[in-house]
Amino acid sequence: MSKTYALPISRPSIGVGGKTGYWRIKKPEVNHSKCIRCGMCWLYCPESVIDIIEGSDKYVVINYDYCKGCGICSEVCPTKAIVMVNE
Amino acid sequence: MVIKVLTGNYAVAEAVRLSNVDLITAYPITPQTTIVERLSEYVDLGVIKSRFVRVESEFSALAVAYGAALCNARVFTATSSHGLLYMHEMLWWVAGSRIPIVMAVVTRSIGPPWNIWNEHSDFMDQRDCGWLMAFAENNQEVLDTTIQLFRITEDERVYLPGMLGLDGFLLSHTSEPVDVPEEHIVKSFLKPRSQPYSMCGTELITLGNLPKAEDHMMMRYDIQVSMENAKKVIKEVDLEYSKLTGRSYGGLVECYRCSDSSYLVVGMGGWVGTMKDVCDELRDLGYKVGVLKIRFFRPFPEEDIIEVLRSVKGVLVFDRSISYGSLGHIHAEVLARSYRLGNRPVVKGIIAGLAGVDVGVKEFMNSIVGFVNEVEERGYVEKYSEWLLPG
Numbered sequence: 001m002s003k004t005y006a007l008p009i010s011r012p013s014i015g016v017g018g019k020t021g022y023w024r025i026k027k028p029e030v031n032h033s034k035c036i037r038c039g040m041c042w043l044y045c046p047e048s049v050i051d052i053i054e055g056s057d058k059y060v061v062i063n064y065d066y067c068k069g070c071g072i073c074s075e076v077c078p079t080k081a082i083v084m085v086n087e
Numbered sequence: 088m089v090i091k092v093l094t095g096n097y098a099v100a101e102a103v104r105l106s107n108v109d110l111i112t113a114y115p116i117t118p119q120t121t122i123v124e125r126l127s128e129y130v131d132l133g134v135i136k137s138r139f140v141r142v143e144s145e146f147s148a149l150a151v152a153y154g155a156a157l158c159n160a161r162v163f164t165a166t167s168s169h170g171l172l173y174m175h176e177m178l179w180w181v182a183g184s185r186i187p188i189v190m191a192v193v194t195r196s197i198g199p200p201w202n203i204w205n206e207h208s209d210f211m212d213q214r215d216c217g218w219l220m221a222f223a224e225n226n227q228e229v230l231d232t233t234i235q236l237f238r239i240t241e242d243e244r245v246y247l248p249g250m251l252g253l254d255g256f257l258l259s260h261t262s263e264p265v266d267v268p269e270e271h272i273v274k275s276f277l278k279p280r281s282q283p284y285s286m287c288g289t290e291l292i293t294l295g296n297l298p299k300a301e302d303h304m305m306m307r308y309d310i311q312v313s314m315e316n317a318k319k320v321i322k323e324v325d326l327e328y329s330k331l332t333g334r335s336y337g338g339l340v341e342c343y344r345c346s347d348s349s350y351l352v353v354g355m356g357g358w359v360g361t362m363k364d365v366c367d368e369l370r371d372l373g374y375k376v377g378v379l380k381i382r383f384f385r386p387f388p389e390e391d392i393i394e395v396l397r398s399v400k401g402v403l404v405f406d407r408s409i410s411y412g413s414l415g416h417i418h419a420e421v422l423a424r425s426y427r428l429g430n431r432p433v434v435k436g437i438i439a440g441l442a443g444v445d446v447g448v449k450e451f452m453n454s455i456v457g458f459v460n461e462v463e464e465r466g467y468v469e470k471y472s473e474w475l476l477p478g
Contacts, residue, residue: 003243005283006309007185010296 015066020047025067026084030060034081041073041082093265095258098226099165099191099251100125101265102233104135105273106189109160109280112140112367117195117203118169118255123165149177152306153199157294158287161237161280163190164281167255168195168209175213181248182217183309184294185283187240188248190218191233194356194407196257196442204443205255207356207408211384212417217310219249219317220385224341224359226263229253231334233271235324237418241281242324244316252384254357256443301321314386321383339388344370345377345395350459351432353404353421355381358446363452368420372412372460379415392424401462402431407440414472433462439475450475 009018037059042050049063050073060082062073074082093101099122101110110132112124130139136247142148145166152162166174171192181188192213196206214220222227229251236249253259261282286292298306308327322338329335342473343363345351351360359380369376379395381388396402407413418436425436437454440446454475461468 005185006296006302007247007283008183008298009292012291012293012300016295058470062131 003032014055021065021067024064024067024087026063026069026071027087028062028069028073028082029063029085030058030062031081031083032058032060034079035059035083036079038078040078044072044076045071046072071082089390090264090265091227091268092262093221093230093267094121094260094262095208095229095253096121096193097125097151097228097259098230098265099127099253100224101161101267102230105268105270106163106234106237106277107161107274108163110137110138110140110155110162111164112155112162112279113144113164113166113168114142114148115146116147116167118195118259119165119167119170121259122191122193125246126163128166130476141471145173146177149174149181149188152188152190153177153181153184153186154343156181156188157184159280159282159285159376161241162188165191165193167193168197170385171209172197172212172430173269175216178213178216178218178248180295180423181307182467183425185246185313186215186248187237187246187282188237188241189233190248190383192250192252193259194252199335200469202442203255203405205257206441206443207249207252207304207406207416208441209411210250210252211408214385214416217314218348218385219245220252221383222247222252222381223258224259224357224380226258226265227334228336229258229267230267231332231336234268234276235328238277238324239300239317241278242317242320243281243283245320247310247313247317257357260377260428266332266333266334271367275332276320276328280292315387318388318390336382338389339383339386340389340395341380341382342395343378343380343474345379347375348377348401349375350455350462351377351379351395351399351402352455353379353381353417353449355384355409355417358405358407361446362451365448365455368452369455372436376455376459377454382419389424392421393427396421396425396432399432401458402435402436403458405440405451406436406438408436409438409441418472433466434471435468436472437475438473444477446475
């Protein structure tokens with residue numbers, strides 16, 4: 001293109017807004033022995049920082065680089081396998 | 088060359104038929120309805136291969152057009168009056184996203200009270216959104232300008248949406264002979280669809296995210312720069328179109344007998360035809376009057392107007408709309424430009440023809456003669472802004 005434009009578009013990529021995990025006050029911790037592998041935390045996480053690893057002992061893995069500590073995963077966990085602890 | 092007898096609305100539909108549009112969407116509203124009615128018939132009969140999307144409101148009409156256009160579709164929509172006002176927010180989205188779309192606006196007054204007759208308030212209400220705004224004088228110009236707008240909006244120096252205004256009923260429902268260009272001519276004139284980015288390509292893009300204030304301001308500035316660029320593009324396109332069809336409208340303004348005039352009458356839309364007739368009569372009577380037609384209100388033809396105003400004593404601007412508490416929209420614009428001249432002409436504004444009140448030869452004649460005589464006698468006018476009230 002011969003001209004450059006100021007456009008209201010962006011190209012999303014991981015970490016483009018910095019490591020937002022440092023915003024966190026409390027941190028979700030997973031007790032894997034209580035986890036029943038329902039996937040509710042994965043479904044509800046608004047930041048998509050929860051990964052499910054099929055066939056692993058640690059079924060739920062949280063990416064703390066970007067988890068902002070909102071606590072929704074802990075709220076929806078039916079067995080209270082995720083609890084919020086101080087950083 | 089094919090001459091067809093067409094209403095203004097059918098002239099729009101013919102232009103869209105020729106312009107290889109991918110998608111048409113609209114919500115019916117008087118006096119625009121017959122444009123999309125005709126287009127829906129074309130789609131139904133397979134005359135054009137466009138998709139026709141029925142929606143539940145004008146807001147949705149432009150939102151659907153916007154969505155499709157973001158994915159590289161050439162789209163068309165049309166509306167009037169309250170429908171246009173309902174679209175208002177989407178107008179900003181489309182222009183701010185720099186997405187070319189062409190829309191016909193068949194002008195009509197705004198309620199209350201309920202009224203379906205013509206005035207330009209609905210059109211003028213959209214002047215700050217970042218859309219190109221053209222206005223046609225007759226049904227031939229309606230057809231030609233609609234085709235031209237596809238080309239202008241998709242020019243990489245512009246990349247802004249554009250609307251074409253035509254007077255409700257006076258043009259929209261009045262039949263005139265219209266020269267409809269051959270398909271291959273329009274095809275060679277319009278290039279393939281072009282826009283600054285597509286949301287449906289391979290690249291992942293998000294639109295309208297929260298930017299830094301500095302970036303946001305630069306986006307605003309870029310629209311203004313493109314508006315300025317559009318002036319050149321409009322003139323180029325007019326010239327190229329005239330080579331193909333033999334019809335030129337002069338770009339952003341059309342000057343009628345104004346090269347040697349001492350007084351100018353300025354107007355926009357269908358009644359400019361009447362102004363030209365009055366001008367001819369006044370010339371026969373010895374009045375050196377010319378007519379300046381505003382073809383594009385956005386971008387505003389600043390340089391053209393300054394140039395024409397340089398050599399006249401008085402300018403009489405007729406507005407079919409008013410910004411309440413201020414002046415007629417065109418009057419205010421012309422007045423601002425006249426300030427740039429060292430030797431300024433008298434610039435008077437007349438508000439007329441609101442709510443569909445008829446303005447004919449007699450009304451123009453009285454206003455213009457009165458103005459010219461007053462300026463000749465005194466060198467100024469008593470009232471710089473006046474309403475031509477009915478009765």
